[in-house]
Amino acid sequence: MAIVKPFRCVRPEPGYAPQVAALPYDVYSRKEACEVTAANPRSFLNIDRPETQFSHDVDIYDDRVYEKAGEMLKGWIKEGIFQKDPQEGYYIYELTMNGRRQTGIVACSSIDDYGNGIIKKHENTREEKEVDRIRHVDTTNAQTGPIFLAYRSNDEINGIVNSVTVTPPFYDFVAEDGISHRVWQILEEDRISLIQQAFGGIPCTYIADGHHRAASAVKVGLKRREENPGYTGEEPFNYFLSVLFPDDQLMIMPYNRVVKDLNGHSEEEFLRKIGQSFEVDGMGTEAYAPMEKGTFGMYLNQKWYCLKAFNSLKSSDPVMGLDVSILQDRLLGPVLGIGDPRTDKRIDFIGGIRGLKELEKRCSQDMAVAFSMYPTSIEELFSVADAGLLMPPKSTWFEPKLRSGLFLHLL
Template sequence: MHLVTPFKALRPATGRAAEIIAPPYDVLSSSEALERAAGKPWSFLHISKPEIDLPAGTDIYSPAVYAKAAENLQKMLDAGVIARDDKACYYVYRIIMGSHVQTGIVAAASVVEYDTHRIKRHEFTRPDKEDDRVRQIEALNAQTGPVFLAYPEAPSIDAILNATLAGTPDADASADDGIRHTLWVIRDNATIDQITRAFDALPALYIADGHHRSAAASRVAAARRTANPHHTGEEGYNYFLSVIFPAHALKIMDYNRVVCDLNGLSQDELLARVAEAYTVTPSTTPVKPAAYGEVGMYVAGQWYKLAIKPELIPADPVERLDVSLLTTHVLTPVLGIADLRRDKRIDFVGGIRGLPELEKRVNSGEMAVAFAMCATTMNDLMSVADAGQVMPPKSTWFEPKLADGMASHVID
């Protein structure tokens, strides 16, 4: 079985991409999705967030929600707004956000290679979120949310992607947030074979984002494999929708922490406790960490630059992450945050919102202290995945986000 394979994508008809593409299902609330989809009957949010077409207050995990997604997908097919390619292809996908450009390939990735950890993960998943994606896939008989993967250094793949960009794109649209999404279809059989062989030669792929989508695809494949007495391994359910970018091109932003109280400490007591592990330096300007071991802390209207004491840096690839060091030396022993996944006293702020958002949360009184983190690197992520370990919660924030609706994978 190949690591990746071409597939017959379900994608926007010519000239319709701008009406269709939408943010990933998990970055918008239902109310935000409803607002974004207003006046846009073909927005993919009608498929990825179908509760917007049901009465207010509908449980987003209700069977009616998944049924509505299937109904809306069929409407788009019947209207000719989207259509399925008649040949299995690869697709080159470029995203432009400001000055940042990243180009990858849309492919069907092997569930078997995911199950055997050649497609490597770095996060735990939650059963309830997996269940949601399983129901969505089964209702649609398709995977509509791509898993965001990264490949290690591979100049031959880079060269194919770059050569494809010289051609005329098959879809080109800017989303509401100004991010541009462009797609080229690779139909040439020789190039398709070259891509398949190039990926087969890689030691691994790495999940950047989409752990629940890939886990759900694995569960659907296992169920269908068991139910199919004529299973061959070539069925669509043996693969999952993915967009695979070169690791060196990805942009990881900081994922910051805010805590609602000081765990009974005064500001001076907090600073004294933090100083046991970090060198603490007051700053007259907001502190955006620029190097490993640095953290910005904002409390009571004052910024501080924190620098971890070198003797406290362990060798373990997970424990030495900045987010781990902060948890080990401040969040747990000082602020009493024992479980980052469940403790309601802590919240997480994506770096796309900037340092003013941290100041706003603290100045409003909603939060007592904020920590600005240095962004985790792709090398850190891959080291953790290679070690078979998992990252702490909320360690990475990838931008730009992939668009839902640019290409979907039918699994029959």
């Protein structure tokens, strides 16, 4: 059963919260991160991406970069930008995007639940990305970006959350991107106990977003255990910061693909080859987003196409039946020569929030062909994780993104 623990949160003073709250560190390039931090010196991105405090000739993995993150965090706490709550509690975090609300519980999850499969994964992680966050967490002695977890909706938990969100929040602001953020605190012992008991009846939770942050937090926790052989299991390093959302409130957007070249094929030959696995229909110059599973948009030479996978390609296997798998196994791999999309430099991935115009833009700059995807469903994610399998990389793009800096967990 899932361990979901209250914790002593370090959080911004309410007046600073709108400035501090930042999108996750990994949605920005270095250039974009520098632009954000230059415009807002109180953005938590200054701490999450501390290379922004150095000139571009300093490597982002330089020891000084991580040390700077630790220095800045201590400085912001000393300045009073952040405060540490006097007692353990839960927090309710509500995000509203285009009128659609999702409300989660901010808490700490167990690194042992991660290890024994109660917290289920659906993606592989890349070692170099893990190492970066391991060093960040270890040096700052804090988990600064919450892991986005999902669970099957539960009436008891929904009732508790609803009873809290009718009261005034202590954070209530709209970010520059138009997404509303509201936060409530739960300190009452009876409510805390009810939440713990309710999650005790939930068999598992699922990582929706933040696989690298989760893996890194767990590895820091295991490292601290080795350094403290007398640990009891109750120390903060045995847990990681998370926000848990019911599955029926979540939205997954497509994760689109762009590829640098046609792998030596002429346009005519390329279209002929993909016609062996897909029904190919020209859609003109109007951007095309697929409307059902098993279909794909393709942008090539300033024209859009609809690709419909032949029925023979569809599969009941949780992974092989995913649209991202069909595209990879039947087109990106055999036709375009993208063997491992995690490491191949010829492919890039574009989050659905950027829209189809971004695909057209990339094809006018540095890419030859783009593919718009039908979004993976939360049910598909759960099926893959329940089967103990892994999705191909970049299968899901969740919106809205949780903000970093609103909740910190010190180790």
